Amino acid sequence: MQSPVYYALVNPNLSILMNMCFIFQRITIPEIMKDEWFKKNYKPPVFYEKEDADLDDVQALFKDSEEYRVTEKKEEQQPTAMNAFELISMSRGLKLDNLFDVEQGFKRETRFTSKCPANEIISKIVKAAKPLGFDIHKKNYKMRLENVKAGRKGNLNVATEIFQVAPSLHMVEVRKAKGDTLEFHMFCKNLSSSLEDVVWKTEEDMQETK
Numbered sequence: 001m002q003s004p005v006y007y008a009l010v011n012p013n014l015s016i017l018m019n020m021c022f023i024f025q026r027i028t029i030p031e032i033m034k035d036e037w038f039k040k041n042y043k044p045p046v047f048y049e050k051e052d053a054d055l056d057d058v059q060a061l062f063k064d065s066e067e068y069r070v071t072e073k074k075e076e077q078q079p080t081a082m083n084a085f086e087l088i089s090m091s092r093g094l095k096l097d098n099l100f101d102v103e104q105g106f107k108r109e110t111r112f113t114s115k116c117p118a119n120e121i122i123s124k125i126v127k128a129a130k131p132l133g134f135d136i137h138k139k140n141y142k143m144r145l146e147n148v149k150a151g152r153k154g155n156l157n158v159a160t161e162i163f164q165v166a167p168s169l170h171m172v173e174v175r176k177a178k179g180d181t182l183e184f185h186m187f188c189k190n191l192s193s194s195l196e197d198v199v200w201k202t203e204e205d206m207q208e209t210k
Contacts, residue, residue: 079118109173111171111174113169114199125145132147134148134158152183156179156180156183156187159174159175160173
């Protein structure tokens with residue numbers, strides 16, 4: 001193996017570069033990378049950023065991969081079943097007062113029930129969200145709604161999921177995945193107005209609205 005001195009004698013540019021490494025004020029890494037001899041046949045490394053899977057794993061549901069597409073085909077095309085015990089303390093109507101807690105301020109989620117078919121519920125939510133500036137990402141009976149316009153805390157992301165309580169009854173969960181909670185509350189207010197014909201109201205609910 002030849003010594004570095006040999007290569008320095010053969011290549012004048014390398015000799016200059018090596019001399020700069022031994023002086024008191026040594027050459028810096030950025031300066032080395034700018035050197036003509038160093039750049040010859042040099043291929044900079046490519047770094048890949050790790051995919052962000054925050055938003056309470058909402059975005060992970062829509063990951064575009066071969067494994068995801070294969071798994072999706074095997075999934076049953078029905079909303080996730082919900083038993084009666086999971087319905088305890090859940091409101092039947094989409095009430096705005098359920099979004100506010102005296103101690104915690106505005107809540108990050110709300111629920112409502114509907115006797116409409118699941119596909120019709122999805123269609124109604126999409127129809128209500130698009131005019132408000134939301135992009136819609138669907139995966140079976142789960143949706144991620146992303147506001148294209150950034151708010152006080154970035155783009156508001158809303159996750160929705162439809163659960164089947166009975167063949168003719170569905171529970172819809174609407175929760176904030178990212179963004180400002182007050183903006184989420186305003187979104188639910190607009191959504192409530194657009195889904196009046198979808199939300200199931202009991203006789204008790206009807207009496208409260210009179």
